[in-house]
Amino acid sequence: MEQKDFFDIPSPCKRICEVNNRGYCKGCYRSRQERLYWLQMTDDQKHQVLDICRRREQQVRRRHRAKVQQELDKAKGIEEDPQQSLF
Numbered sequence: 001m002e003q004k005d006f007f008d009i010p011s012p013c014k015r016i017c018e019v020n021n022r023g024y025c026k027g028c029y030r031s032r033q034e035r036l037y038w039l040q041m042t043d044d045q046k047h048q049v050l051d052i053c054r055r056r057e058q059q060v061r062r063r064h065r066a067k068v069q070q071e072l073d074k075a076k077g078i079e080e081d082p083q084q085s086l087f
Contacts, residue, residue, distance in 0.1 A: 009043055009046040009047065009050070011028075011038055012028040012029075012030065012050060012053060013025075013027065013028050013035075014027035014028055015027065016028075019032075020060075024056055028053060029053040029054075029056040029057045029060070030049060030053055034049050034053075
């Protein structure tokens with residue numbers, strides 16, 4: 001038996017409870033179904049949901065960083081195509 005099976009898995013809810021444009025909670029990154037059925041899920045299902053939520057959060061953070069970097073580059077006058085600046 002793994003150690004994770006000895007403890008209850010708490011809800012990842014952060015009490016933000018707003019949905020983003022993809023339908024996931026902005027606080028915990030769970031879908032509506034995942035939030036609705038959390039208490040009925042097995043520990044294995046909860047671990048799967050937590051792993052999926054971590055990946056969703058990483059994806060959101062990557063997109064945000066890319067957007068911020070693009071805005072900074074635009075403000076600095078850096079062209080999107082670096083090949084154009086060679087000539």
